[in-house]
Amino acid sequence: MAQIPANYDESKVPDLILPDPFVSLKGNPILTVEDWENIRRPEILRLFEENVYGQIPKDFDDISFSDVTKSQNPYPSIAILKEIDIKVSRGGKTHTMRLNVFIPKNGKGPFPVFLLINYQPPYADGKLVEEGFWAVKELVEKGYATASFHVETVAPDDKNRFSKGVIERLYPEQLGQKDGMRALGAWGWGAMRAMDYFEKESLIDANRAVLVGHSRSGKAALWASANDPRWAVTIPNESGCGGAALSKRKFGETVQVINTAFPHWFNDNFKDFNGKEELLPVDQHMLVSLIAPRAVYFSSAREDRWADPKGEYLSIKLGSRVFPLIYGKKVGFPLDFEELKGPVIQPFAGYHIREGEHDLTLEDWKSYMDFAELNLGKKEK
Numbered sequence: 001m002a003q004i005p006a007n008y009d010e011s012k013v014p015d016l017i018l019p020d021p022f023v024s025l026k027g028n029p030i031l032t033v034e035d036w037e038n039i040r041r042p043e044i045l046r047l048f049e050e051n052v053y054g055q056i057p058k059d060f061d062d063i064s065f066s067d068v069t070k071s072q073n074p075y076p077s078i079a080i081l082k083e084i085d086i087k088v089s090r091g092g093k094t095h096t097m098r099l100n101v102f103i104p105k106n107g108k109g110p111f112p113v114f115l116l117i118n119y120q121p122p123y124a125d126g127k128l129v130e131e132g133f134w135a136v137k138e139l140v141e142k143g144y145a146t147a148s149f150h151v152e153t154v155a156p157d158d159k160n161r162f163s164k165g166v167i168e169r170l171y172p173e174q175l176g177q178k179d180g181m182r183a184l185g186a187w188g189w190g191a192m193r194a195m196d197y198f199e200k201e202s203l204i205d206a207n208r209a210v211l212v213g214h215s216r217s218g219k220a221a222l223w224a225s226a227n228d229p230r231w232a233v234t235i236p237n238e239s240g241c242g243g244a245a246l247s248k249r250k251f252g253e254t255v256q257v258i259n260t261a262f263p264h265w266f267n268d269n270f271k272d273f274n275g276k277e278e279l280l281p282v283d284q285h286m287l288v289s290l291i292a293p294r295a296v297y298f299s300s301a302r303e304d305r306w307a308d309p310k311g312e313y314l315s316i317k318l319g320s321r322v323f324p325l326i327y328g329k330k331v332g333f334p335l336d337f338e339e340l341k342g343p344v345i346q347p348f349a350g351y352h353i354r355e356g357e358h359d360l361t362l363e364d365w366k367s368y369m370d371f372a373e374l375n376l377g378k379k380e381k
Contacts, residue, residue, distance in 0.1 A: 054267030062089040090170040101147040112208035113145040117217035135365035155186035162264040178268040188224030214360040219243035226290040233295040240307030252308040288319025293327045295375040297350040304358040320349040
């Protein structure tokens with residue numbers, strides 16, 4: 001990585017020539033919901049699957065949920081803690097992932113829910129929550145259930161061990177495919193299994209579910225939501241290259257850098273675009289379009305130049321055009337990036353940039369809750 005200098009000079013950003021979400025591979029204009037959902041959306045999804053993220057297999061033979069609560073509840077006065085083992089079987093083999101769930105003690109359920117994909121390793125002291133990074137107390141006090149799983153229980157975040165989980169156990173054939181599932185896809189698969197649990201849990205309203213990821217897990221959250229329409233709101237925080245930011249800007253972290261440092265995140269085909277972002281048949285604004293008409297919110301940090309905040313903002317500004325142009329929903333980002341003063345909280349698509357560095361903070365969570373309340377409706381107290 002040190003041998004590949006990062007560009008932080010806007011004058012060196014190439015002229016943006018981006019693929020048009022509203023023109024099919026056959027060159028036909030896409031103007032209607034029917035054409036979007038039957039022609040263009042499947043095309044874009046397959047282009048990302050083939051060239052960037054790889055597949056997320058949908059098939060398995062059986063799934064079961066068991067409450068194995070063993071940890072101490074850090075919020076016993078306000079929340080019920082459930083630690084759920086999700087056991088999935090396919091082809092005679094099984095894999096078990098752990099989901100940690102906090103449900104409000106007060107108020108009337110079922111409750112809307114926030115799921116955080118947590119890429120940090122499980123804490124050595126056994127604690128479940130890092131204050132600020134996962135705002136359990138604040139979410140529960142606002143009337144939300146919230147859950148999280150560590151990616152280690154699905155696919156380890158390690159280039160040598162990433163397959164030692166759900167991929168080798170349940171989907172070993174994916175490893176031999178250039179567009180097969182890799183770590184980011186596996187983490188997205190884990191989010192889908194968490195959603196399967198939400199649909200069975202009587203205290204959770206799975207129709208009002210929010211998917212959150214920070215940094216690398218923000219990339220996974222975007223890809224999971226593109227594949228799974230059950231998420232009402234999707235929020236990637238500072239997800240940068242291969243997440244929210246436009247790859248073709250070649251600003252901060254680039255395709256070559258990310259594939260060199262983290263070869264296990266994306267599929268094998270993505271490496272063909274190392275240093276050749278201009279050849280990519282997609283860019284990240286098109287991932288926004290795959291989530292519509294559901295709500296999506298991007299967030300950045302001003303000092304996190306590596307993640308290219310301007311590229312993240314341009315991505316949602318351009319990608320959210322699908323809301324008015326296809327779905328007839330009023331969405332707009334009239335300000336240039338340099339003019340932004342505060343969060344853009346509106347129906348369907350939003351954005352904020354805060355002061356500070358690369359992190360997931362309580363300030364971020366407060367904006368997420370504002371956006372969720374606007375897009376999910378009021379919660380019963």
